Amino acid sequence: MAKKLKIGLFGFGCVGQGLHYVLNNSTGFKADIVKIAVKDKTKERSVSKDLITFDKYEILNNPEIDVIVELIDDAEEAFNIVSEALKKGKHVVTANKKMLAIHLEELYELQIKNNVSLLYEASAGGSIPIIRTLEEYFDNEELEKVSGIFNGTTNYILTKTINEKLSYAVALKQAQEKGFAETDPTNDVEGYDPKFKAVIIALHAFGLIIKPEEVLNLGITTLHENDIKYASEKDYKIKLTPVIQRLPNDKVGVLVAPRFVKETNQLFNVENEFNGVIVEGKFSGEQFLQGKGAGSYPTGAAVLSDISALSHGYKYEYKKHVQKHASNFTNDVIVNVYFRYNSLIDLNKIEFDEISEKYNGGDYNYIVGKVNLQTLLNNRDYILKNKLFISLVNDTISLKAKKAEATVNKEKQLINN
């Protein structure tokens, strides 16, 4: 039988309180939160003052505590806490995707070196058990692609702007009121949050350790009603979707960007704060998982599930990483995108390899075509600054195909005409 764990909790915000509630209202699993470390000394809290501490070492140095649960916002302070806990031989559960993505390699090595377990199911996919499923169920299968909707906040905003025709500002405000979006929504709306999650998932799906700064994240801040109109006319919805795809020669391409999604795609009906993940396996075909991507209880339940797994001695084995699956991350790949631009300067700056559609309407101009992912990454700031908008038109990343010079010239002519 599993032993009853003693938990030291860092952070008592939305998820921390959710965990506290779920733990105290679960019939199946019992564990005690023996201490909660928080920052703000003035805040009123719903738990006994005896439980609260402002000194992290009251938890880190307490030999009675088996498990550290880290649920604070600050990624760097979180890393200090988590790495110190691991070094002290304590198991850790965290939901901090930013910390994980930035320090993935160090955290992987700290686990091995100190023979401890670090679990983080709640960091990606909300209540969807995606990491566990990749680690334990698809460990023996070569995966082709993992894609999906990993951010409840932007999905909520996109649902409201596209289905209900709310303005971006109103939709964002609603998301904030519902507790899905933070006061500073940059992490979500610029696609950092889903990128951190994509980086974590890339490790469990393909064995890849990549730095977040190597991965392109385009968000929805420059979305214009013309883009929504374009998508609607073609019966597309716009979703912010990370794509992690295996390519020939053990290469893997990763990006996060808005995408036009057709009705036939599973993600089309993933609405509001829900998340959805599509896992494409060589043999098992297409798997789809959907669940709540935000909220106090769903995330609290995901954290508790990790705590329960710890009580049974569970640790990630990082099987794909150990097996050295597809280990060559590359941005030298081609993606198919819709690109709304302002002037020819933009088109000369962001050079397309191939153009299949072109529209020039004065105030509203776009092209659809193939572009190198590295080109987009190099020009990310330019795109944001000039309020240009990029959306994938499908979820396929491909290796660059060399084209005849003549074709390229012909396309340049097309652009300049």
Add this chain to the structure above:
Amino acid sequence: MAKKLKIGLFGFGCVGQGLHYVLNNSTGFKADIVKIAVKDKTKERSVSKDLITFDKYEILNNPEIDVIVELIDDAEEAFNIVSEALKKGKHVVTANKKMLAIHLEELYELQIKNNVSLLYEASAGGSIPIIRTLEEYFDNEELEKVSGIFNGTTNYILTKTINEKLSYAVALKQAQEKGFAETDPTNDVEGYDPKFKAVIIALHAFGLIIKPEEVLNLGITTLHENDIKYASEKDYKIKLTPVIQRLPNDKVGVLVAPRFVKETNQLFNVENEFNGVIVEGKFSGEQFLQGKGAGSYPTGAAVLSDISALSHGYKYEYKKHVQKHASNFTNDVIVNVYFRYNSLIDLNKIEFDEISEKYNGGDYNYIVGKVNLQTLLNNRDYILKNKLFISLVNDTISLKAKKAEATVNKEKQLINN
């Protein structure tokens, strides 16, 4: 690191060949099939004759073999093989839902007694890792309901008859040609197969060991075009869905029956041979998982996933059963159904507690209302024999509410008028 397993395989049909192919074409995981036991001595096979045996003891008594993989059709012979293997201290992987459902208690005890592992992810939900997810991820959470589409064959037939207006006979023939349906499709079309799966899932979701014969299974053999027309007019699709639901007082209700599914339900878009499972948790909310429910490679991949888990020492802990979750199975519950009948005799035989809709059109008569599940179970043969059709109108099972005698009498009047 995991050790390389030596596998003794029973059966080399659709799934056995799928496993053989998937195993030999996986890069991540290596295991050897050292012997394959088959029945038919005359059949030509795609593997070396040295691998084949007609004597089960060549596998069962081979000390070199670590894992028995049982993939034969015959449930009783499968039970003989599996129970003998477990007694000999060998781990077993099986996909045989009928055997599992019938012998669940014995197989549970054999594992404990002999300290061996029996895994069967491929037995339910096709390539969806539902058992593992329930066992490892929702072990600490109180679940409210598990429902879904667990049978690829009937879902294929229903998709073709409802969306493409094919006749039942033509759709069944197509399913057989595609290898989804067997020559004798009774197990699928009468709902036995999804019932066996529901029985297995009830153990991992609620800790319940129930006998298949205690559970109602209504199938799609009596589906008439009038039923399809009724559903279509209301924008419903008809799906064959098991429902396993927690009720007050630790009770659980289980049944398998056709159901009218609205567009807002996740199962609406689960088409053809796909399976879908909805897991409703107290805290995590609604989870949805979809994947291929039939086919040689997807099922082979699910079996391989179990073999891989075995190589890491995995065994089910039956946590909900050990925790004695909701342990009172009951058929004394109310379900809301559409009931197409022929004559008043049918209505007097199958007595409804409440009627909300009534149509009498000579050749086509139906009522919609509440009926006791036990009443339906008692009259299952009568329903089939008289080609009556029952469809759930929602997925909610409720405990019986006592009604005033007057109301009952009024309804009896309504029926007889």
